[in-house]
Amino acid sequence: xxxxxxxxxxxxxxxxxxxxxxxxxxxxxxxxxxxxxxxxxxxxxxxxxxxxxxxxxxxxxxxxxxxxxxxxxxxxxxxxxxxxxxxxxxxxxxxxxxxxxxxxxxxxxxxxxxxxxxxxxxxxxxxxxxxxxxxxxxxxxxxxxxxxxxxxxxxxxxxxxxxxxxxxxxxxxxxxxxxxxxxxxxxxxxxxxxxxxxxxxxxxxxxxxxxxxxxxxxxxxxxxxxxxxxxxxxxxxxxxxxxxxxxxxxxxxxxxxxxxxxxxxxxxxxxxxxxxxxxxxxxxxxxxxxxxxxxxxxxxxxxxxxxxxxxxxxxxxxxxxx
Amino acid sequence: xxxxxxxxxxxxxxxxxxxxxxxxxxxxxxxxxxxxxxxxxxxxxxxxxxxxxxxxxxxxxxxxxxxxxxxxxxxxxxxxxxxxxxxxxxxxxxxxxxxxxxxxxxxxxxxxxxxxxxxxxxxxxxxxxxxxxxxxxxxxxxxxxxxxxxxxxxxxxxxxxxxxxxxxxxxxxxxxxxxxxxxxxxxxxxxxxxxxxxxxxxxxxxxxxxxxxxxxxxxxxxxxxxxxxxxxxxxxxxxxxxxxxxxxxxxxxxxx
Ligand SMILES: Nc1ncnc2c1ncn2[C@@H]1O[C@H](COP(=O)(O)OP(=O)(O)OP(=O)(O)O)[C@@H](O)[C@H]1O
Ligand SMILES: [Mg+2]
Numbered sequence: 188x189x190x191x192x193x194x195x196x197x198x199x200x201x202x203x204x205x206x207x208x209x210x211x212x213x214x215x216x217x218x219x220x221x222x223x224x225x226x227x228x229x230x231x232x233x234x235x236x237x238x239x240x241x242x243x244x245x246x247x248x249x250x251x252x253x254x255x256x257x258x259x260x261x262x263x264x265x266x267x268x269x270x271x272x273x274x275x276x277x278x279x280x281x282x283x284x285x286x287x288x289x290x291x292x293x294x295x296x297x298x299x300x301x302x303x304x305x306x307x308x309x310x311x312x313x314x315x316x317x318x319x320x321x322x323x324x325x326x327x328x329x330x331x332x333x334x335x336x337x338x339x340x341x342x343x344x345x346x347x348x349x350x351x352x353x354x355x356x357x358x359x360x361x362x363x364x365x366x367x368x369x370x371x372x373x374x375x376x377x378x379x380x381x382x383x384x385x386x387x388x389x390x391x392x393x394x395x396x397x398x399x400x401x402x403x404x405x406x407x408x409x410x411x412x413x414x415x416x417x418x419x420x421x422x423x424x425x426x427x428x429x430x431x432x433x434x435x436x437x438x439x440x441x442x443x444x445x446x447x448x449x450x451x452x453x454x455x456x457x458x459x460x461x462x463x464x465x466x467x468x469x470x471x472x473x474x475x476x477x478x479x480x481x482x483x484x485x486x487x488x489x490x491x492x493x494x495x496x497x498x499x500x501x502x503x504x505x506x507x508x509x
Numbered sequence: 510x511x512x513x514x515x516x517x518x519x520x521x522x523x524x525x526x527x528x529x530x531x532x533x534x535x536x537x538x539x540x541x542x543x544x545x546x547x548x549x550x551x552x553x554x555x556x557x558x559x560x561x562x563x564x565x566x567x568x569x570x571x572x573x574x575x576x577x578x579x580x581x582x583x584x585x586x587x588x589x590x591x592x593x594x595x596x597x598x599x600x601x602x603x604x605x606x607x608x609x610x611x612x613x614x615x616x617x618x619x620x621x622x623x624x625x626x627x628x629x630x631x632x633x634x635x636x637x638x639x640x641x642x643x644x645x646x647x648x649x650x651x652x653x654x655x656x657x658x659x660x661x662x663x664x665x666x667x668x669x670x671x672x673x674x675x676x677x678x679x680x681x682x683x684x685x686x687x688x689x690x691x692x693x694x695x696x697x698x699x700x701x702x703x704x705x706x707x708x709x710x711x712x713x714x715x716x717x718x719x720x721x722x723x724x725x726x727x728x729x730x731x732x733x734x735x736x737x738x739x740x741x742x743x744x745x746x747x748x749x750x751x752x753x754x755x756x757x758x759x760x761x762x763x764x765x
Contacts, residue, residue, distance in 0.1 A: 239600060239601060240765070265601075269594055269597050273595050275595050277529050286518055287598070290603075292603070
């Protein structure tokens with residue numbers, strides 16, 4: 188039985204449809220990804236699955252509890268790390284965790300043991316008595332990760348867990364996520380707009396665009412759809428018709444003067460391709476990435492950087508607001 | 510058990526935050542003392558109220574004022590919780606909205622009551638040093654005063670939370686709460702006897718729930734009053750039940 192099952196989930200804000208008929212199943216124990224650009228509806232989906240927003244229509248079951256009829260059952264089954272910082276920065280790391288344990292009705296003894304364990308897991312043991320104000324963005328993220336799984340949830344939701352972090356902190360977080368998936372045997376739902384993150388972590392993922400699933404499979408299978416290799420050509424006046432005639436070229440996407448081709452055996456065939464295209468400004472060749480998959484399905488690229496800025500910037504914004 | 514732990518959790522957090530905000534604690538105690546000594550002392554020389562010294566007369570009013578301000582203002586914290594997304598952490602936990610409301614009310618009331626106790630002790634000290642005259646403290650009057658202040662606190666913390674739970678921005682909260690706080694305060698007779706006011710204002714003073722808190726406090730601390738203690742307490746309790754019910758409702762409707 189799937190641990191999460193959604194059926195035609197829809198969320199509208201006024202006339203605007205943020206989530207548009209989402210149907211998917213997540214299996215017990217897997218790391219499942221929601222990959223999509225800014226505004227795709229990832230956070231809105233998580234808000235509905237975690238009972239913080241009511242769907243406009245459609246249903247979903249989380250750990251076999253209906254999200255509308257039995258929100259309490261859902262809440263007892265889940266942990267979540269929100270996209271924006273949600274710890275109290277006037278408290279210490281330890282106090283935030285203690286508060287969490289109390290909110291989840293953990294007996295004092297178990298609570299203290301779990302606090303020790305998760306602090307260990309996210310490497311914050313020796314900073315536990317510092318105010319969260321004085322944490323770096325990455326430390327705060329790690330604290331909230333530890334907090335989210337402290338009460339032994341069956342499912343943990345991670346909303347852009349590495350948004351705005353430096354490469355090293357990101358890899359740290361990836362390690363923690365893999366560790367907790369193995370050691371704590373929780374099912375993980377992660378949203379991201381980083382391709383590499385989705386590729387590395389997820390067993391399966393749904394690519395979401397404008398509130399809709401455009402593709403759903405394992406990263407490997409998704410990349411197989413693009414097939415072969417990817418060649419990007421920067422070219423003034425491409426003769427698309429004659430490129431199409433080449434039998435090793437399987438698909439062509441054209442965008443802003445760049446042609447993106449999926450090609451069989453690119454290394455062998457590239458000279459023949461260049462003979463047909465004539466003069467090009469630049470050539471780039473790689474094995475397919477999830478970015479190519481997204482391009483394949485939507486004709487657009489996922490933008491790497493979020494417009495409103497990352498996690499740490501938001502913390503800074505918030506501090507200056509205070 | 511579940512819900513009780515949730516209430517304790519919220520209380521624990523509010524109390525920790527309270528202890529960390531030293532400047533707020535200091536201000537909430539220094540301001541009323543300034544009112545009492547400077548305002549009361551200055552104006553006191555020109556106002557005469559039969560049978561009682563002016564500073565003593567406004568002492569219950571200043572106590573109520575301090576409770577009113579800090580209680581309603583407490584509601585802004587939930588707006589901040591929403592702004593920093595801490596509210597999501599609380600709302601996604603397996604406890605009811607009612608428990609969250611109760612935890613917040615207890616949290617805010619604790620802050621106000623600590624201030625009230627300190628202010629009562631300050632009053633006691635000032636009276637002992639002869640800096641204000643005419644206040645008669647006994648263990649019995651102090652106990653009654655604390656009960657009256659407690660009912661007032663819980664009522665106005667609830668009112669502040671009702672406003673806070675529906676507001677998106679701290680500025681919006683500030684605006685709405687000042688619209689409420691100042692009329693409540695000035696109409697309550699905290700600084701002057703209501704029977705000295707123009708006749709057309711009088712009905713408004715009777716609509717102000719704070720009027721009855723001030724009157725009850727004057728009754729137990731100074732032995733002067735407009736209404737009987739039972740009448741004052743009765744109205745205060747009706748108001749209390751009303752805002753608590755509304756508060757529970759407001760929290761049920763509250764969005765993340
Ligand atoms: N409360 C709201 N009221 C109105 N519109 C909203 C609300 N919440 C989200 N939206 C809109 O719904 C769309 C989806 O938002 P959502 O936050 O789910 O996107 P996302 O995939 O998480 O994007 P990001 O990568 O930026 O976090 C956006 O266009 C957003 O502006
Ligand atoms: Mg989001």
